[in-house]
Amino acid sequence: MTVIFGIVVFTMPIWLQPFGAAYPDLMQRFAIYGIFAIGFNILFGLTGYLSFGHAAFLGVGSYTAVWSFKLLSLNIIPAIICSTLMAGVFAVVIGYVSLRRSGIYFSILTLAFAQMCYNLAYSVLTPITNGETGLRVLRDDPRIIDAMFGSTTVAVPRAEIFGIAITGMTGFWACAVCLMIAFYVALRITRSPFGMMLRGIKSNQTRMSYVGVNTRPYTLVAFIISGMYAGLAGGLLAIVDPLAGAERMQWTASGEVVLMTILGGAGTLLGPFVGAVIIKYFENIFSSLGDATLADAFSFLPPSVEHVVVTIVSPFVGEGWHLTLGVLFMIVVIFLPGGLVEGFRRIGRLFRSKER
């Protein structure tokens, strides 16, 4: 399964061509948000805890990566390691408190924590986050490790890996490798005794307690792993776009990863990645549409009908992309709780039953 997934990921530049999506910036986002969604799925799809605060870890990962570029080295490896570990530390703290409760309480607490991080990043923590301006890499930052190895001051500081600049397709390959590793680890977790314990907790935590299992360490570890995935995604975001801002911590980002996971299929391995790709793809399309584009698209219609159609559609595109997201969210939750992967399975089952 990992091999097939790897082939699919590394041939993205080829099979995404027909969809007009085979360019580095968009494919990077597929990979990054795929990692984010896969990590979230470990907590929600596997363990059954719905967190609305995972954007906080994305933000922490971004800030940490930029600080790594500022203080340590422009090499992405320290940045990735620091992002993941720092998000893990945050996850220990937040998870220890939040996981005292389950169900609604857990969702509320994680949402509150994320909102708190967002507020603080804009106010009291400005020395660390640079507030609304956003944290960026400067030419005269210390960069201790680079200095140790004798690197001279660079004209424009860019992320690199042992001398190779991370731009364009190189950025995508870096993200793709991380995605492969992330997917493989998630696969191993899912198919391990630990993963089975998590599924048991999702199924019926009370019964697990009666059997004699202390479920809290398992849920905490799942939360930490999930947070580290989000931190990794945040770090990669900073690598391909080295400006860390607090807006990545906002509740809409948390909601978005929930939607990716649910759309694709919570509890499945491929679902979160599929959901992330679909959402980022359509976001890329819908966000760039405007009234003029809509008028062009519907110009084959009679003028009065065209006007009506454009009026109806325009709130859903451009700045209104979130409206589409919200409607999609509701439709999936109402009609397809298992997500697209479940839908595909049903279709497959239908054909197999016909054959039989």
Add this chain to the structure above:
Amino acid sequence: MDAILLQILNGLDKGGAYALIALGLTLTFGTLGVVNFAHGALFMLGAFCVVGIQQVLTISERVRDPSITFFEAYIEQPYLVSWFGDTGAAIIDWVIPISLLAAIPIMLLVGILMERGLIRFFYKRPHAEQILVTFGLAIVLAEIVKAWFGANPIPVQPPEIVRGSADIGAWLGIDANLSYPWWRLIYLVSSFVIIGGVFAFLNLTTYGMVVRAGMADRETVQLLGIDIQRRFTVVFGLAAVVAGLAGALYTGIQPPNYNIGMEFLVLSFVVVVVGGMGSLPGAVAAGFLLGMLQSFASLNEVKSLLPGIDQVVIYLVAVIVLLTRPRGLLGRKGVMEA
């Protein structure tokens, strides 16, 4: 002393807003067992009832300005003023009180539509799915309002007679220079009235008695032959009205924008958790308590001691309460103690 008194009033004011929203949340959760993440959006819709009605009342035409004679000058004059003169101007001035009356049936309708159209299909589904579908609904409602009214806050003026400040210092026989905005005092009193009304309805009417029984044990009430579904619809509508009125009244304090609902929702969920899930008195008590705490945390003296405390005080209290008293301040035994 003066600062303390003002902070107390500020805290009560803020607490009133929290208590109203938390009251609605607790109604829907305690009675229906439904977690409504779109409740903040109802607050926002209430606020935009006022904005919408204001925009309708101020539809205007260009008329000749009679005070300028040496060239033709035009001013925008609302039709209401053209047709009814000073009476029309007075109507526009009183847009918020008028909108409050309109908001009650509008929000009741919105609540009923939401319950009949969406919520009732989720009574037997997991809480996670209830959260998710209402989360999506909140996004949809916010984006619709944004599409219609734009992203900028839209100011709404209270009636002119209450735009100034009340001389509360003179009332209380202390510092004669102490004053507090009229509209905030009105907001405070209004929140007391609404809370009192909800409690009276639930405790003094047979209908409310049935609702409370439904909160305690839904199945038994159904076994007694009472149509619980209709009461669910009414209670959901009532919760929507409470949130809508809170939002409508708040327009005089803060110009509403499409995001205002989510800001209040997060805080109000924390209020519900602190007060205890399913506890109406708990929601109200926690609302005022947290409002007071946030108000005092906003003092410069406090902020200089603990930077950022005003941003996080509510969450810290929530964490402490959940760790030390999982049921909440006034939570009922057995309700969501997981």
